[in-house]
Amino acid sequence: MATIIDGKALAKKVNAQTQERVAKLKKQNITPGIAVVLAGDDPASLIYTRNKHKKAIKLGINSILKKFPADVSQEELLAEIDRLNNDDSIDAILVQQPLPAQIDPETITSAILPEKDVDGLNPLNLGKLYANQRGNYPVACTPRGIMRMLTEYGVDLEGQNAVIVGRSILVGKPLLALLNNANATVTMAGSKAVNLPSLTQNADILIVATGTPSLIKQTDVKPGAVVIDVGINRLSNGKLVGDVDFENVKKSAKAITPVPGGVGPMTIATLMEQTVDLAQWRHHG
Amino acid sequence: MATIIDGKALAKKVNAQTQERVAKLKKQNITPGIAVVLAGDDPASLIYTRNKHKKAIKLGINSILKKFPADVSQEELLAEIDRLNNDDSIDAILVQQPLPAQIDPETITSAILPEKDVDGLNPLNLGKLYANQRGNYPVACTPRGIMRMLTEYGVDLEGQNAVIVGRSILVGKPLLALLNNANATVTMAGSKAVNLPSLTQNADILIVATGTPSLIKQTDVKPGAVVIDVGINRLSNGKLVGDVDFENVKKSAKAITPVPGGVGPMTIATLMEQTVDLAQWRHHG
Structure with a gap:
């Protein structure tokens, strides 16, 4: 049974750190x-x-x-x-x-x-990320939050196959750059991909951000993979679900994020963290 | 036997077009x-x-x-x-x-x-490419030349698996964006990739830019794949070879670029073409 990656608990930890940093900055x-x-x-x-x-x-x-x-x-x-x-x-x-x-x-x-682009969507920031430039620049908050989750849960990235399903500018594209910069082998697939399961089955780390409820089934996931579900879909019965069939995939995955309580809370926590980063960079360089 | 993608002939055609455009601009x-x-x-x-x-x-x-x-x-x-x-x-x-x-x-x-960045390496241009922005901006010449070769030879990209071996800022990274913008499913692998053959064998379009002579053998390539060899390596006997074992891979590939006479001439032709583009964009918007 997979480790459940607790985004809510990690977000709480990040928020506590952010609150402390804000308090310190206020003293200045x-x-x-x-x-x-x-x-x-x-x-x-x-x-x-x-x-x-x-x-x-x-x-x-x-x-x-x-x-x-x-x-x-x-x-x-x-x-x-x-x-x-x-x-x-x-x-x-x-x-x-x-x-x-x-x-x-x-x-x-x-x-x-x-310098104020907290979503990391200005092409200059996106280009710096993509070129893996040194120095301080903002990065889209959902991908940055996902990287933090992977780090906190000790997920090895170097040389591993990471597969991203979804190619949006807010999630897929910056995540591709971040994982590539961490020396993973990254595949990004969109809705036009031919034979998607053959790609996802090869993923050591699988990230899904499509907005299609339960797109990814247990048979689409390599046993022992780490699965990050970015989707948030509200079903007609009011229930919130991700893009991954959580109940079945968790049986064979190594680790998986729930929906809700996974990526969502980390996105907001990262947004707050990066707001404080931007303040610090702007005032202290 | 594979179609040999004649970069030299295509470069000649591109250069002739460029020369004509220069002549027209001179009249202005x-x-x-x-x-x-x-x-x-x-x-x-x-x-x-x-x-x-x-x-x-x-x-x-x-x-x-x-x-x-x-x-x-x-x-x-x-x-x-x-x-x-x-x-x-x-x-x-x-x-x-x-x-x-x-x-x-x-x-x-x-x-x-x-506006004068003919290599497309300024992060602003790289970010625009990566975000697939509309409008005119320069793109690294080798990847742009490769895309032209694929188009001229009628290679279908949408939904196809493209695998890039090599992650440089001049070739791998911009090519990843171009192929992604053309709706291919793109994988970029570096020297740290685990089990590289399992990735290259899945490629409908395989692009190799590592600088390692004959890194890619016939068994690493899916029969019927299109193979683009960006490598230029001089052996101790003075012979120029690519990163792909050309003589054997051409037996089972659908199409392949030779070295020399493949990507090389197209890079210089594209540099000239893009110089004229930049002049036109700067003077006529």
């Missing part, structure tokens, strides 16, 4: 600040942004939530980003996705100052 | 210009830079070669790059690698203006 008259920009009233986005806001406040981080109606113009959003880029009390800017159809995500993410 | 009083910066006297680098210089001149491109001694300081190189960034007659800047030990490649590539 620095209060880390995050601004979350939300356009429209997507119910899931409303819940996410509210949770982020509450968590920030709880950890002592200054948090502002900027809400815009669903028909906000791109110019208005860019003007807000420009104000936040120039606001010295703000260290981290997050624009909640998905954005309304009239807004171009590329234009928005490129407009966020790389 | 625009002469594309490339500057190649060379530090030290590595014999291979001397040959490469001289070949690039001669090819540019032949196609009507303005070319300057800036040579520095092996003990040049980083400040001197950065000052030269700054001059070239501000030189309106220069559209493309290439700093020949490898650089002497006292020079930090990250600092150099980040200093080249993204």
Whole structure:
């Protein structure tokens, strides 16, 4: 039976460290600040942004939530980003996705100052990560949180086969770079992959981020693999499930993240941690 | 028996197109210009830079070669790059690698203006490629040339398994992004990969860029695969060979590039083509 990777417990530990760092920074008259920009009233986005806001406040981080109606113009959003880029009390800017159809995500993410880009989506930050550059730069929070989980649970990466199912800019792509930088052999497969099981069955570390409930069955997973489930899907009966058939896969995997209580809490904890990182880098270099 | 992918013939075709485009631009009083910066006297680098210089001149491109001694300081190189960034007659800047030990490649590539970064190594360009952004930006020439070869030879990429052996910033990493953007399922393996043959044997498209003569044997390649050999190795008898055992692999592959006459000529042709692209983008947007 697999070890259950307890994202909730690890997030608690990370949050405690973040809270301590915030307290220390406050003694230097620095209060880390995050601004979350939300356009429209997507119910899931409303819940996410509210949770982020509450968590920030709880950890002592200054948090502002900027809400815009669903028909906000791109110019208005860019003007807000420009104000936040120039606001010295703000260290981290997050624009909640998905954005309304009239807004171009590329234009928005490129407009966020790389030094305040807490989602790591500005192409300059993505390029630095991809090139494995030295120095400090933000990285998308879900992949960074996953790497922390793998480290905390002592998962060996060097030379191992890591397979990522899902190619999004927020999860699959930065995770590919992080795992590659850790000397894993990485495969990234999207929805167009031919014979997906032949790929996933070869994975020592399998990460699934597709948004398809129970896409990955026990027979798709190599016995002894480490399985990270990024999916969060709400079934018609209200139950939250991941992209992996948890009950069966856990019988033969070495370790597995549950949904909920796995990747989700670590994403928010990493967002808070990285907000404090950005404050520290900006004030102390 | 495999189709031999004739990089030399394709390069000739690309060069003819480039020459025509240069002639048209000259009628608009625009002469594309490339500057190649060379530090030290590595014999291979001397040959490469001289070949690039001669090819540019032949196609009507303005070319300057800036040579520095092996003990040049980083400040001197950065000052030269700054001059070239501000030189309106220069559209493309290439700093020949490898650089002497006292020079930090990250600092150099980040200093080249993204709009003149003909090697596609500035992290901003790499990040745009990785995010699959729209619009015009340069991409490393060897991978771009490989994609052109695959297109010209009608190689289907969508959903296919592409395996890249070698993780360099000039070949493996940008190629990973290009193939991923073309909806292939991509695996990138480095020297630390465990059981490399099990990966290469699964490749519909296999690209090898390691600099190890005949690393890939016939048994490592799936029958019917397309094999791209980026390696150029000089044996003690003076013979040039790739990273693939060409004579045996060609018996069962569907298509294969020879060494020499495969990827090499396409890299220089793509460098020339992209120099003209950069001139066009800079003058006409």
